[in-house]
Amino acid sequence: MTSPYPFSAVVGLPDLRLALLLTAVSPAIGGVLVRGEKGTAKSTVVRGLAALLPEVDVVAGCRFACDPAAPDPSCPDGPHAVDASLTGAVRRRSALVELPVGATEDRVVGTLDLQRALGDGVKAYEPGLLAAAHRGVLYVDEVNLLPDHLVDLLLDAAAMGRAHVERDGVSVQHAARFLLVGTMNPEEGEPRPQLVDRFGLVVGVASPTTAAPRAEVVRRRLAYEHDPAAFAARFVEEDAALAARIAAARRALPGVSLPDHQLDRIARICLAYRVDGLRADIVVARTAVALAAWHGRTVVTKDDLRDAARLALPHRRRRDPLDPPGADQERLEEILEQELGGPDDDPDGGDGGDERPDGDPDTGGPSPAGTPPEGDGTDGGFDGGPSGPGGRGGAGGAPQQPAGGARDQRAEGAGDQRAEGTEPPAVEPAPSGGPATAPAGELAFAQAPYKTRLLKIGGRANRQHGAHAGRRSPAHGRHGRVVRSRQPSGGKLVTLHLPDSVRAAALRGASRVHARDLREAVKVGREANLVLFVVDASGSMAARQRMTVVKTAVLSLLRDAYQRRDKVGMITFRGAAATTVLEPTASHEVGVLRLAELRTGGRTPLAAGLLQAARTLHGERRRDARRRPLLVVVTDGRATSGPDPMTVTPALAGVPAVVVDCESGPVRLGLARRLARALSADCVPLSALSTAAAHPGS
Structure with missing residues (x-):
């Protein structure tokens, strides 16, 4: 098996690496959404994270990775006896499970064999990707292209920490707590706001804009492709140090204190930024605590608040459905400067660690506002460059693009002018960056x-075989209202029509439902x-x-x-x-x-x-x-x-x-x-x- 690209070998991208490390320290933060153009190592960094996660103890033979010290009471493979001594446990690496865009609902939540459930009275359940990701990482590439019904499943699992399979009176559930990491290219469209809000942190990435770091990226990639094992061996010590630091920060996390005056600051920042709901306040608080634990502090400082707000807030303020997340970076910077830029007002005599050593190679993250990055940024280490989705950091001073991107900011500007009825400048910049021109x-x-009013297509499309779920035109599919039943046309029964199945058995005079009695429900929903x-x-x-x-x-x-x-x-x-x-x-x-x-x-x-x-x-x-x-x-x-x-x-x-x-x-x-x-x-x-x-x- 080919060795994965080492996490420590990635050049630049300090904000992204810090965000992933913080969620590894405190999964309660809620995961990371990575926004960036194609070819910016988004997937490479995420896959490298799996090697740093601490190993977990699981119940031997359990397909749902139950913790032997606190097994899930409703585990389909249970019940499991509590094993405080871990004598019946197996230790394994935390799983990294990838959810493909084209996955079916059965593949995500698992499959119930309805024929065995009705005929034999047995709950024959095959676990899906959510079960495999329990206590690990669920990685969704191109999360903005995920179909709506899969987004709904992720939202439910992320909110409740459990996966449910409900099929015509047959129900199975199991624990599904995982670190959710998604990557996306903003040019291909935005995910639903409800899904974006479920991600605790959002980071924008961009390619290096100077020659030296770009050359270093290519140099390392070619070396990895030539001999993956030898290349990975060069970074074993650095990855091991990061893994040990994650484990130490996890142990220290319960002992970190968040003073009331810092909590008041979080509330004022979120109120001034006009975020929706209270999830933003909670995520900023959790991220600040994780930052303090990561830096070995026992008390949250205002620098922790600043860095946490820059990672957790830009995507949470949207005035219009078509406004991209992260379009108000300047406003956020103003609020942070107003709330955190002055002298410390800690009533207990100081934050106890606002000053951070310059050039700390392991911080991997934001430095105080106005602090220039150290070094030339070509070593691929954590260079401590300016933070936040709007800062400039990474290798060679490459820009860390705002969570919405420059292109999205221009789009939002157009939306603001539209909504307010004001006119934007008639002169547009030339595409090449040259002199401005005035189009005819x-x-x-x-x-x-x-x-x-709804404009729709007449007739009904057939979405049974992977067409596009949506909310416009009528279409047959796996979701919607039941209009009739039919005999299965071959293959596995997808959606059972229970009344007609029982009726077919009754017409035969049978006392139980057999496979030949089963009827499939025909549903009509809507398509995109x-x-x-x-x-x-x-x-x-x-x-x-x-x-x-x-x-x-x-x-x-x-x-x-x-x-x-x-x-x-x-x-x-x-x-x-x-x-x-x-x-x-x-x-x-x-x-x-x-x-x-x-x-x-x-x-x-x-x-x-x-x-x-x-x-x-x-x-x-x-x-x-x-x-x-x-x-x-x-x-x-x-x-x-x-x-x-x-x-x-x-x-x-x-x-x-x-x-x-x-x-x-x-x-x-x-x-x-x-x-x-x-x-x-x-x-x-x-x-x-x-x-x-x-x-x-x-």
């Missing part, structure tokens, strides 16, 4: 979004779609502030698509051509940014927009045939450039579509309705898109 065309600004917007950005849209209304409508539809877990894409047409301003993606925040930058002017090449939509949908169908598209054309139907749009509508035959009619004024030509008929689409007037318009009394 007029720039309109969206107003506050509203709740839109690809919503492709085709937006008219020609000069006619600038008349009478029409583009402001259109942008507000598209912004509202983008928010609706986010809430329904859809992918989104956007095509605009003006002048003589159509442009794909947003390739289909799950990153709705990027869609908000592109919409804010959209300018109007020129003629109306409607046919070009429709052809571009056909090409885009054809490419997406080849990538993911299970996701059904919904085309939303926002136009008044006029075409003043290019061919007649009626000649290109056959290219979109069979594509579910909605035409949002933007025509206004006393004289209306009805061209959008004509286009809708050609596309076999619904036609919705722009004024009727809001639910308030549909229900004026609400």
